[in-house]
Amino acid sequence: xxxxxxxxxxxxxxxxxxxxxxxxxxxxxTLNLATAGDQNMVDYVRDYLGPxxxxxxxxxxxxxxxxxxxxxGSQKIMExxxxxxxxxxxxxxxxxxxxxxAGEMVKDGLLxxxxxxxxxxxxxxSPTAKTALGVDVDGYxxxxxxxQTAIAYNTAMVPDPPKTxxxxxxxxxxxxxxxxxxxxxxxxxxxxxxVGWIYANAPDPARLINGPYDPEVKxxxxxxxxxxxxxxxxxxxxxxxAGTMDMLNRGExxxxxxxxxxxxxxxxxxxxxxxxxxxxxxxxMPGQPMYYAVPAKAANAKLAEEFIALATSPKVQADGIxxxxxxxxxxxxEAVKAQLDAATWQKLFVDVTPDDLATKGxxxxxxxxxxxxxESYERTVQ
Amino acid sequence: xxxxxxxxTLPRGHGGGxxxxxxxxxxxxxxxxxxxxxxxxxxxxxxxxxxxxxxSLVSAFTSRQGQLGFDNFAKTFALYGGDIIFTLLxxxxxxxxxxxxxxxxxGYLVLGRHPGAVAALKWxxxxxxxxxxxxxxxxxxxxxxxxxxxxxxxxxxxxxxxGTLGGLLDWRGVIVTFVWKETPFVALLVAGAMAALDRSxxxxxxxxxxxxxxxxxxxxxxxxxxxxxxxxxxxxxxxxSVLSVPLMISGGSPTMITVDxxxxxxxxxxxxxxxxxxxxxxxxxxAAGWAYIRRNLAEAAA
Numbered sequence: 001x002x003x004x005x006x007x008x009x010x011x012x013x014x015x016x017x018x019x020x021x022x023x024x025x026x027x028x029x030t031l032n033l034a035t036a037g038d039q040n041m042v043d044y045v046r047d048y049l050g051p052x053x054x055x056x057x058x059x060x061x062x063x064x065x066x067x068x069x070x071x072x073g074s075q076k077i078m079e080x081x082x083x084x085x086x087x088x089x090x091x092x093x094x095x096x097x098x099x100x101x102a103g104e105m106v107k108d109g110l111l112x113x114x115x116x117x118x119x120x121x122x123x124x125x126s127p128t129a130k131t132a133l134g135v136d137v138d139g140y141x142x143x144x145x146x147x148q149t150a151i152a153y154n155t156a157m158v159p160d161p162p163k164t165x166x167x168x169x170x171x172x173x174x175x176x177x178x179x180x181x182x183x184x185x186x187x188x189x190x191x192x193x194x195v196g197w198i199y200a201n202a203p204d205p206a207r208l209i210n211g212p213y214d215p216e217v218k219x220x221x222x223x224x225x226x227x228x229x230x231x232x233x234x235x236x237x238x239x240x241x242a243g244t245m246d247m248l249n250r251g252e253x254x255x256x257x258x259x260x261x262x263x264x265x266x267x268x269x270x271x272x273x274x275x276x277x278x279x280x281x282x283x284x285m286p287g288q289p290m291y292y293a294v295p296a297k298a299a300n301a302k303l304a305e306e307f308i309a310l311a312t313s314p315k316v317q318a319d320g321i322x323x324x325x326x327x328x329x330x331x332x333x334e335a336v337k338a339q340l341d342a343a344t345w346q347k348l349f350v351d352v353t354p355d356d357l358a359t360k361g362x363x364x365x366x367x368x369x370x371x372x373x374x375e376s377y378e379r380t381v382q
Numbered sequence: 383x384x385x386x387x388x389x390x391t392l393p394r395g396h397g398g399g400x401x402x403x404x405x406x407x408x409x410x411x412x413x414x415x416x417x418x419x420x421x422x423x424x425x426x427x428x429x430x431x432x433x434x435x436x437x438s439l440v441s442a443f444t445s446r447q448g449q450l451g452f453d454n455f456a457k458t459f460a461l462y463g464g465d466i467i468f469t470l471l472x473x474x475x476x477x478x479x480x481x482x483x484x485x486x487x488x489g490y491l492v493l494g495r496h497p498g499a500v501a502a503l504k505w506x507x508x509x510x511x512x513x514x515x516x517x518x519x520x521x522x523x524x525x526x527x528x529x530x531x532x533x534x535x536x537x538x539x540x541x542x543x544x545g546t547l548g549g550l551l552d553w554r555g556v557i558v559t560f561v562w563k564e565t566p567f568v569a570l571l572v573a574g575a576m577a578a579l580d581r582s583x584x585x586x587x588x589x590x591x592x593x594x595x596x597x598x599x600x601x602x603x604x605x606x607x608x609x610x611x612x613x614x615x616x617x618x619x620x621x622x623s624v625l626s627v628p629l630m631i632s633g634g635s636p637t638m639i640t641v642d643x644x645x646x647x648x649x650x651x652x653x654x655x656x657x658x659x660x661x662x663x664x665x666x667x668x669a670a671g672w673a674y675i676r677r678n679l680a681e682a683a684a
Contacts, residue, residue, distance in 0.1 A: 072648035104651070182633050185645045237634035239523065239551065250529040252549065374649055378461050382635040 031303050033064045034080075035096035036073025037290060038241070040265050040325060042066035048320050053307055060303065069241070070188045074101030081110045081295055090297045093304040096144055099128070100367060102291050103135030112294045113139040117305050120312040123331040128289045134211050134366030141291035142312055143330030145321045148260045148287035148361050149192035150278045150352055152245070157254035164282045165200040169231060171255070176234040180253035184377050186240035191374070193257040195364060196285040197228055198373055205283070208365040208373075218372040225380040232381060248276055257285070260352065264326035278351035284362035289330060314339050322348060328357070435664075442657035454658035461642075461655075466662055468636035472553060473621045476560040477614055483561065484568040484613070488606075489598040492576045493584070511566040515559075516626035522559045523630055526550040555631040556638070560621050568613035575606040608681055615674040619667045639663060 031053070035041045042064055050062035067073040074097040084090050097105070105111050115121045115129075116139055126146065130138040151168065153161050157178070162168045172179045182190035199205040201224035207217070236253055238244040244256040245263065249272050258278075266272045292308045294301055310316055317329045318339035326348060329336040333354075337345055349357075364370060445453035459466075487507050494500040510518070525531045528549035537544035550558060579602065587597045603610065628638040639659050646656040 070648065072644065075648050075651065180633075183635065184649075185637065185641055186629065186633050239630050239633040243523070243551075243630075243633060246524070247527070250527060252528040371650055375461075 028059045028061055029300060029303065031060055031062045031093050031300055031307060032091055033062060033094040033096070033307075034067055034077050034092045035064060036067050036069070036071075036077060036098060036101070037096065038069045038262060039066065040262065041096060041290075044320065044325060048324060049307075049311055049316070052316070053310055056310070057303070057306070062307070071098055071100050074098040077101065078105055078108075078110065081105070082108070085110070088297070089299040090295050091299065092295050093298045093300045094307055095293050095295060096290055097293060098290060099132040099288050099364065100370070102137055102141050102293060103132040103367060105293070106132075106135060106137045106140050110296055111140045112296045112298065112301060114294045114301070114305055114308075115139045115142055118142065118309045118312070120309050120331065123312070123314065123335050125332040126289065126330070128363060132291070133364055133370060134213075134368075137291075141293050142308060143289035144292050144311065145261070145325075145327035145330045146287060146289050146361075147327060148280070148352070148357065149189055149196070149257050149285045150260050150263075150280045151255055151285075152248055152258045152263055152272075152276050152278055153255040154248065154251070155275050155277055157251075161277070161279045162255075162281055163279065165197060168255070168281060169227075172231060172234050175254065177236055178254040179234070180236035180238045180244055180247050180256040182238045182240050182244055183382070184374055186238065186243065189241045189244060189257045189259055190238075192259075192286045192364075194228070194377055195370075195373060196257075196281070196362075198224055198365075199286075199362060200283050201227065205362075208369045209363055211366050211369075213366065213368040215368075215372070217369070218376050221373075221376055222380070225376055228377075229381045245272060248272065261325060261327045264348075268326070280352045280356045280360045282360050284360040286364045287328075287361045288364055438657045438660055441653050442661045444654060446652070446654060454654040455661075457655050458658040458662065462639060462659060465636045465639050465642055468553070469622070469638045469640075470666060472556055472560070472638065473618055476557050476564070476621055477618045479557070479561045480565050480568050480617055481610070481614055483565045484572045485598065485603055485610075487565070487569040488572040488576045489594070489602060491573050492579075492602065493594045493597060507569055508566050510563050511570070513563065515563060515624050516630070518559050518563045519627045519630040522555055522562075523551070526555045526558065526631070552632050552634060556628055559627050559631060560624070564617040564621060568610075568617050571609050571613040572606060575609040576602055579605055608677055611677045612674060615670045618670045622663060622667055622670075 033045055033050075035045065045062065045064035050064060053062055054060055067076040077092070077095050077097055078101050081090060081092065081095075102111075115124075121142065124142055126143055128146070129141060129143050130136070132141070151162065155161075158171070162171055168179070181193050184191050184194055198221060199208070202208070202221050204217075204220075236247065238247055238253075238256065241259060241262060244253070245258055245266055247253045248256055248258075249266075260278060263272065263276075263278065267274065267276070292311060294304045294308070298304050311320075312331055314331065314335045317331055317336045321327045321329050322336060322340060323344050328348065365373065442454055443450050443452070445451050487503065491500055491504060494503070513521075526549060527533075528547065528551075529544065530549065533542070533544045533547045533549070536542045536547075549555075583601050583605075584597055587601050592601075623640065624638075625640040625644055628641050629644070639662065643656045643659045643663075646652045646659070
């Protein structure tokens with residue numbers, strides 16, 4: 001009798017396990033996405049791209065998590081992948097990262113060379129898809145969008161907008177404490193302004209963008225940095241990207257560097273009045289792409305590639321990137337233009353024309369020069 | 383915590399006489415089970431505090447090339463020496479202001495004669511306790527701005543003209559936020575200790591005609607000095623660790639070293655200098671901790 005009881009119990013356990021196993025085989029798949037950048041990046045996936053992908057892929061849930069703005073957010077993603085490097089499979093399937101982290105992650109072997117498997121790869125024409133701040137990332141990344149810094153100014157307080165850095169300096173001398181930027185510690189808009197300053201005032205800016213690296217080059221920046229220190233005495237130092245735009249909104253400053261996409265977002269939300277406009281000043285201000293990448297040991301690599309294919313398709317780039325979020329497209333603009341009406345296309349190029357972008361939109365310098373600029377600022381200007 | 387930690391709610395002299403372990407079984411089986419009981423807690427502290435502190439120390443003393451040395455510290459003091467002094471000053475000034483305000487709040491709760499006002503203060507002063515630092519920083523960002531709520535309220539009341547005012551979004555805003563956020567914590571401890579005091583001393587002083595201020599400064603505060611020190615040390619160390627407030631309120635330079643630590647990691651991936659800044663922070667907190675321990679030992683001896 002006892003033996004029969006044992007056999008029955010064993011049979012029950014076996015049946016339960018079989019049922020559980022088959023149940024888990026039908027469990028929904030979660031596509032895990034981690035994105036650096038401001039909250040608009042998370043909203044993009046959560047409100048638009050995620051539901052679009054889930055519609056075409058029943059049983060798949062897209063889970064998006066934001067890791068914070070600027071290089072700090074990308075740094076967190078890199079740290080997480082480094083920490084789980086030894087695991088058999090990783091818990092992030094798609095990552096959206098900045099250039100600096102992308103270069104480092106490729107060097108550390110954290111990313112998969114997936115781009116060739118994605119059909120939309122042939123639509124990518126930007127040179128930033130091949131190199132990230134001097135590091136070869138060809139095949140490891142696809143640009144999600146191109147973001148650009150520019151100077152936002154209040155038309156009521158600035159009747160004659162500046163066209164060059166020299167114009168800004170002159171204006172600030174005449175209007176002290178009416179220009180604000182966040183230095184280099186609070187946000188990338190300030191970093192972009194400082195980099196543009198070096199491009200404008202230092203010898204050989206092309207070398208800073210293309211290399212080769214020479215540690216002696218930073219000695220040639222002394223005059224430019226001294227002028228920046230003098231410039232800083234007449235400006236307001238704001239607490240960050242949002243800080244600059246808040247002050248513009250409240251009328252406390254009349255001019256400041258901003259990210260164009262964040263600026264249009266805030267304007268659409270009513271957080272910045274329509275009287276504030278943009279000017280891309282010469283010789284140039286930096287911009288950067290953010291990249292889609294697939295971690296080398298992603299648990300759902302094939303699904304990740306399908307997600308990125310959707311995200312870089314002309315329709316999604318047109319509706320999501322340009323129309324919804326006011327970013328410049330990551331794939332060839334011509335492929336996207338065909339999907340948009342003229343009015344929407346023009347909206348992005350009202351204050352900053354395509355010609356402006358082509359001539360004055362610059363990439364950030366290569367990593368060693370980038371670090372030199374930041375450290376020289378810390379030493380001499382602050 | 384040893385048995386000599388001051389209890390805010392028990393009157394002094396009670397509950398301090400916790401018995402020592404029975405002398406007969408100093409290292410016997412009773413101690414073995416005692417070790418087992420504390421083992422999980424000790425293990426947690428070892429794993430989550432001692433081990434990271436050790437790796438942080440090693441990183442601070444390892445240069446970018448991988449050799450041991452003081453490179454990181456040289457760079458830290460070269461670039462961030464001013465920020466270190468700034469951090470100390472901000473936190474010390476904030477602590478001093480918190481001391482004054484907490485004593486004032488506690489004093490009024492004990493000595494105040496308007497039951498309505500006392501009840502209102504009692505209800506109101508605790509609210510900032512539940513607000514996280516980052517939320518406080520975000521609120522202060524628009525409250526203390528040049529065209530923010532504070533200035534515009536004063537302007538609406540006709541006290542000032544908002545056009546002539548500057549904002550407080552610099553070191554002053556940082557101090558205001560710290561004091562606003564930490565005062566309730568210290569006031570809570572202090573008010574509790576004051577309420578537990580023997581009222582006879584206060585009544586006697588009142589009968590002799592002493593003013594409220596005099597009673598507070600000469601009778602009450604000296605008796606609760608222990609709790610006061612504890613509260614202030616905790617507030618000091620907390621404020622030393624905050625990143626959100628200086629990052630969100632003050633854009634300029636100098637700034638607190640927590641911002642520099644974050645900047646170092648995020649912009650340069652330079653953990654060495656970030657950890658060196660961390661070591662400086664440990665030392666400052668250790669000085670505060672030393673004051674705390676000295677106070678505890680003085681209590682135990684008394």
